[in-house]
Amino acid sequence: MTTLAPWERAARGAMLLDPAGRLAPTIFAEMSALATSTSSINLGQGFPDEDGPVEVLEAAKKAITDGVNQYPPGRGMPILLEAVATHQERFYGLRPDPGSEVLVTAGATEALAATLLALVDAGDEVVTLEPFYDSYGAVIGLARGEHRTVALRGPDFAVDHDELRRAITDRTRVILLNDPHNPTGTVLSPETKALIVELAEQHDAVIVSDEVYEHLLFDGRAHTPIATLPGAGSRTVTISSGGKTFSTTGWKIGWLTAPAELVTQILAVKQFLTFVNGAPFQPAIAVGLGLPDSYFQGIAATLQQKRDLLSAGLTAAGFEVSHPAGSYFVVADAAPLGFDDAVDLCRRLPELAGVVGVPISAFCHPDLAAELSSRVRFAFCKRIEVLEQASAQLAALRP
DSSP states (O other): OOOOOOHHHTTTOOEOTTTTTTTEOOHHHHHHHHHHHOOOEEOSSHHHHHHHHHHHHHHHHHHHTTTTOOOTTOOOOOHHHHHHHHHHHHSEEEEEEEETTTEEEEEHHHHHHHHHHHHTTTEEEEEEEEEEOOHHHHHHHHHHOOEEEEEEETTTEEEEEHHHHHOOOTTTTEEEHHHHHOTOOOOOOHHHHHHHHHHHHTOEEEEEEEEEETBBBOTTEEEOOOGTTTTTTGGGGEEEESSSTTTOGGGGOEEOOOOHHHHHHHHHTTTTTTTSTTHHHHHHHHHHHSSOOOHHHHHHHHHHHHHHHHHHHHHHHTTTEEEOSSSSSEEEEEEGOOOOOOOHHHHHHHHHHEEEOOOOOGSSOOOHHTTTTEEEEEOOSOOOOHHHHHHHHHGOOOO
16 A cells, blocks of 8 residues: 655645656646647636636726835735625625624635644544545645545435435544535525534534535526525635626635634634735725625526537537536536546537536545546536537537
8 A cells, every 4th residue: 555645645635646656737727738738628627717807906096006015914904804794794694793704715626725734733634525625635634634525426416414414423523515516507505504504513514615606506596605594604604706706706806704713713823824815806896895786686697508519519418417406516417427436528529519528536535536436517607608619519429
């Protein structure tokens, strides 16, 4: 059995190992490079190909021109701290103290990393849903925690409550959620959220809720943060960012809200990661958080249209397609087309159809990866004409 160095163990949740046990690029990097080298349509990586609202872009330009180009305060610029607090109250009835219960981070990924590194000690268990966003496994490894998962199964990728009860024990330090969920697009039911809070209280665990797709729900759904449930607020860290909501993924402006004592612990770690970031982008995201309701309703409606367009194209091509309730992604099963190995299919897809996707197995530990081996994640956060072209090219797969 190959013995891995600590840094290799930490990274294994986000990196693939080659046959010699050496670190190799992730499947995400491989697929994006493949899209570039073959001039294929990249539906693998979850970033929009359109700019965000002009008000937000202009606010960033103005901040740069006005000289907002040096280190911002460690917790974040007051204008953004206040905007996050006001946003939470406006949409969810929560009112964190902007001076002590809000922290600005370098995207949601840094918020997750700082939180887990602050709260998890060697041997502590962290429970996530599976498939899981790839950085979860890596950061749990960096924190020397033990990663436990609850599989999402069935056509709706639902949580089995008995499995959830078995996974969360007195050794559980953190219950890490992603709602709406990447990569499946599922939204946790009220019953599942209530059970998570009950188990967190029973076992004295902290809930960490990754809610970056909070405004990207479909079919009339509205997001309900788990922190709004009775008993949850005092033990929940809620994480989000401006990247998905305002199509500014490259700006890396995220934040978290939590009780003051948890924020203090997390800040103690965060200051040694990026320290601070994105000074001119912070007031710009504050402008975005204050946009009218019509903006937030509009982005969800537009993305739902794109979901439906790509889903129809994948179905016409012969895939069996899930029906995501939120996020940027749809999961398509290639087994009806005769492809049982999605990793192999994704590497061949540029040649077969001029399109790139990502195998769901890249988000799983080996057991569930085998169970979901024929499934591919496609991103629909692209321009309508790009999705139409991708759909037309994918039709070539149908026998």
